[in-house]
Amino acid sequence: MFYFFPMRVKGNPARGRGVQSNAVGRFERHGREAVDDGWDIEEDLPPLRTEVTEEVARSIITRNTSPDISFDRSLNPYRGCEHGCVYCFARPSHAYLGLSPGLDFETRLIARPNAAEVLEAELRRPSYRCDTIAIGTNTDAYQPIERDRCIMRGVLEVLQTFRRPVGIATKGTLIERDVDILAEMGQAGLARVGISVTTLQADLARKMEPRVPSPVRRLRAIEVLAKAGVPVRVMLSPLVPGLTDHELEGIVAAARDAGAVAASMIPIRLPREVADLWQEWLAEHYPERRGRVMSKLRDMHGGKPYEAEFGKRMRGEGIWAELLQQRFKRAVRAAGLAERLPPLRRDLFAVPLARGDQLALF
Template sequence: MRPQSLAGQAAFAPANTADIADAMIAASGLRVEVDRRRGRGAGLNPSGRFEPTQRETFDDGWQTLEELPPFKTDVQIEKPRTAITRNESPDLSFDRSINPYRGCEHGCIYCFARPTHAYMGLSAGLDFESKLFAKPDAPKLLERELAKPGYKVRVIAIGTNTDPYQPIEKEWRIMRQILEVLNKANHPVAIVTKSAMILRDLDILTEMAAKNIVRVGISVTTLDRKLARLMEPRASTPTRRLEAIRGLSGAGVRTSVMAAPIIPALNDHELERILDAAKAAGAEEASYVLLRLPLEVSPLFRDWLLQNYPDRYRHVMSLVRSMRGGKDYDAEFGKRMKGAGPYAWQIARRFEMAAKRLELTRRSLALRDDLFVPPNGSGVQLSLL
C-alpha cells in the first residue's frame, strides 16, 4: 500500500530568515522540477513567511513527485471593499494607486511585489506567478469612490505593484473598464507597464491624452531577448515594448521609459542603450530604479542567479551589497530606489548624463486635475436632506 504522504512534502519548524534563505539555495531538493515550472521565473516555491511551518518537496521513494501537476495559472476572484489604495511613503510621487490584480503572471524574478502574496497564505515564488487574484468589481468601486462628496483629485497610479496588463487582462479586461471610468470622469492617471497589450486601449488613452490626464511609463529592463526571457518569462519582449512606446507616443500619449531594475554586472551596461532606443521610439522622459531584494525576493533572485549565471553570482551580489550597506536590501526611504556608495553614484551619474544628452530629463508638465467631473454617484448613499 502506498503511504499517505503529502505528495512528497515534509513540514519543519522555520529557522531564522537568513538560515532559510541560505538553505533554499544550497539544497537543490527545494527546487521545483523544470517540467513543472516551465515558462515561469522562480525556481522555488517556499511557504509564506507568516505560515507556522515551512514545507519542502522531496522524493519519498514512491514516485510521488512524478504525479505532481505543472504550475498552471489559476485565477480567483477577490472582493475588495475599496478600489483605491493610499500610501504616505515620502519617496513616492503618488499617494494613491489601483491594483486590478494580485500576483503577476509575468513572473519577473526581481519583482519587489512578490512578498505581498504572503498575506494570502501563499508563496512569493511560483504561487505569485500562478495563483492570481482578479478584482472584477474594481471599476464599480472606483466609480463609487470618485462620486463621494469631498473627494479630492490627485493622480492615481496604476501598475506600481503588479502589472495591470499582465496576460490575464486579455480575458478579464478590468484595466480597460477602469480606464473607461477615469476617462469619463476626466480623472488624471499615471500607468506603468512592461506589456505591449496597452496598445489595445489606445482609443481610450488617445482621448485622455487630448485632455492631458494620462501619462504612461514603459519598463524596459534589457534589450537582450535571451536575458529578458529568463528574467521576465511572460512579459512582452524588449522589441514589443519599444513598439509600445512608439505606438503610444505616435498617438500623442505622453510616454516615458523606465530602466528598471538596474542589476549590477547583469544589465547595468545596457543603461545608455536602453535610453537611446527608447528615445528613438518616441519616449519623452526617463527614469531608473536599482534592483530591490526585500524579504523573500532575495533568496528567489539568488537562486535564479545561481541557476542561470553561476559565474556572475559572487560579483553581482557583491556589488548589490556594496550599494545596500553590506546587506541584500536596505528599505530606508530615499535610499531604497537608488542605493548608496560609489557604484550607485556611478550609475546615477551615467543615467544623468545620458538622459541630459537625449533630452529625457523629467519635465514639470503636470497632468490636469481641474477637468474632473464626479460620476453620477451610482451606489453612493444619498443625503437625507
C-alpha cells in the same frame, strides 16, 4: 516546523515561470518541502497552470504616505502577476494572502472584477479630492489575464468619464488595446504611461521576466502610444549592476528613438523573500556572475542585499550607486529626454450625473 512530501518527479513543472521554488510565506506556521525518499514511482508532474480566483473589492483606491514616492494613491485590478519577473519587489505582498511569494505569486492570481464599479462609487463621494492615481505600482494591470477579463479597460473608462488624471506603469503591450482612451486623455493632459525596459537582450529578458513581451515589442508599444499623443516614459527598472547596467545608455537611446519623452531608473530592489529568489535565479542562470552582482548590490546597501530605508531603497548609496546615477543623468541629457514631466491636470475633474440624477435648472 516543516512537512516533507516524498516524491520522485521527472521534468520541470515550473518551466516558463520566473522562479522555481515555492517556499511558504513568512506568516505561515509550517513549511513544506518535497524530498526524494527513493520509494515512489518516478512520474511526470503536469505543468503549473495559472489559477485565478475573484475578490469582491469593498474599496479600490490605496493610499500611501511614503516620502520617496511621487504619488499618494494607487489602484491594482489584480493581486499577483503572471508576468513572473523574478526580481519583482511586489512578491512579498502575496504572503499577506497566505500564499508564497515564489511560484504562487505568478500562478495563483486574484482578480477584482468589480474594480470599476467601486472606483466610480469612491470618485462620487463628496469628500473625494482629485489627484493623480497610479496604476501598476504593485502588480501589472496589463498582465495576460487582462486580455479576457478587461478589468483595467473598465477602470480606464471610469477615469475618462470623470476626467481623472492617471499614471500607468506596465511591461504589457496589451496596453495598445486601450490607445483610444489613452490618446484622448493623454492629449488632454490627463494620462501618461511608463513602459519598463530592463534589457535589450531577448534571451536575458526571457529568463528574467519569462511572460513579458520581448524588449523589441515593448519598444514598439512606446512607439504606438507616442504616435497617438500619449506621453511615454521609459523606465529602466530594475537596472542590475553587473548584469544589465552596461545597457543603460543603449536602452535610453532606443526608447528615445521609439518616441519616449522621459526616462527614469531604479536599481534592483530585493525586499524580504525576493533576495533569496533572486540569488537562486542567479545561481541557476548566471552562476559565473552571481558573486559580482551580489557584491555590487551589497556595496550599494551597506553590506546587505537590500536596504529598505526611505530615501535609500530606490537609489542605494556609495560609489556604485552614485556612478549609476551619474551615467543615467548623462545618458538622459544626451538623448534629450526629461527626468521629470509636468504634473497632470486636476482642474478637469468633474463628477458626471449618475443614472436617475436630475439636471440642474441653471
